[in-house]
Amino acid sequence: MLRPNDTDSVPLSEFSFERRFDERGAIEWMQANWSKSFVFSALYMTLVFGGQLYMKPRPKMSLRRPLVLWSLCLALFSIVGAVRTGSYMLHILGTSGFRRSICDQSFYNGPVSKFWAYAFVLSKAPELGDTAFIVLRKQKLLFLHWYHHITVLLYSWYSYKDMVAGGGWFMTMNYAVHALMYSYYAARAAGLRVPRPFAVLITSAQIAQMAMGLTVTGLVYRWLQQGDCPSREDNVTWAALMYLSYLLLFSNFFYQTYLRRCYADTKTSKTE
Template identity: 30%
Template sequence: MTEAGLIYSALASLLRTLWPGNQKSFDYLFTWDPPHSPLSTFPSIFLVLASYLSIVLGLRAAINKGAVQPPHPNSRHLKTIFVIHNVALSVSSGLLLAAIMEEVVPILRRGGFFPAICAVSSYTPRLRAMYLINYYMKFWELLDTVFLVVKRKPLGFLHPYHHTATAFLCFTQLHGHTSAQWFVICLNLAVHTAMYGYYALMSLKIPCPWKRLVTTAQIVQFILDIGLIYFATYNYFVSTYAPSLPHVGTCAGEESAAVFGCIIIASYLYLFVDFYQRTYSKKTPAKIQRAAIIAAEKTYRTDGLATPTDQEAVYNDLDQKKAAAASKR
């Protein structure tokens, strides 16, 4: 194995310096060794994600009933925490992206694209360690939903589904040892670097014309993901079960991980395209579109936390009102 790159070495050194425990606990946390590693078993991740959904939905219900009084949405302390959260996620995503690319680029140069996404040797120990960090970050990102609820923002289907499914997707790919996952992770980290930076800037009331671009980037990300994942999955299944059919070669990874990845990424593409069409399509009735955009813009101006799911909830409410009005005619 080649020597670690400068960025990887610096990040590893920084994590060890900041880690409050001893070396044994550090190795335990940052080494993927199921079932001993944290969140490396199905019961453990199921418990965490089920608790996340229960807490979020329960907190929202309690706030709506007046049983819990959260801070004011424009509270300075809440806004400060929110800005720190987004800046930290943006910077962390950018650094992890740079570290992964530092490891992947030499692999691409040595063997080309297909071996980089399909060869067993492309699933290196250093990449696995960074995949694990990316996996842990998905649980950090669950706080996005808590902010939405505390700020009394609408909570649609897409937001909790996307966060829950993404955490489980990372879990399946770590278990499945899929060599192609660096491609999907890098695209996701690139989008998150821009997206969380956008949220932070909007919270600080700094003008930023990235709103439509962020959604477009997410859709392009999923299109590229699907192209690569389906290509790799096709090559695996054909080389394994129908080698007489045209294919480039086989791909490393477990079948269940490949199938789950195909399904989840396809669902993301459908949901985000649906959101985009409902937000920007000219076919949307002008009055409904204008009301939804005004509501979404108001959310952006307030705290910068408007995501596809915020506007999705706005549209759902408007669609229901439109249907009710039509039924009375």
């Protein structure tokens, strides 16, 4: 871990709200309340599948303007989060190296990053609202979508309370990918024509995120055995299962959406 005077020397400008943020109180609150993530998940599942039944005999809603506003707000939040956590991550990498960027806990209590670490885990609850637009607009609800939302919420709340190793990488990558993803959603909802390669880029970034998540998890397990990478074997197990399932699901989505469809289009054009 970084010593207190090490975090004070981080050469990054802090906003006043970042400086005043009480990370100790946040961690204590999460230690006492992290299990509420199961309540949110159960309520989410009830509303999602109950909502689908409710909407089945009813016409779909447009909700274009609310969707633009929702996606734009999450895009801006993710962009700022990616910049702030990314700047801190680059500082740790530049001054202390790759191993310390994974095993160090200062991401949870260091300047700049401590606020955004807590904001990240809390944001996983309101992000469940993404699915409301799918249900009310009667779009196809993928298993990948709701499974990903629930498991990220459960794992992030479960892990934050223990300040486990690897969290800095997990959060920074997620902020960065969500910055791209929600920007894309906002543009599409606003009726803008977004080139197809941008969608391919987002899914590719998600697959790369899951592969890196597995790599970081494996390194945490390896270094945990040496006693200087704070985590627990049960946490590592859940992280490995989560990232592996994500990697398989996003890779399948990429194949079904881009590769298989491209092959089908090519085959059709040749027979015409």
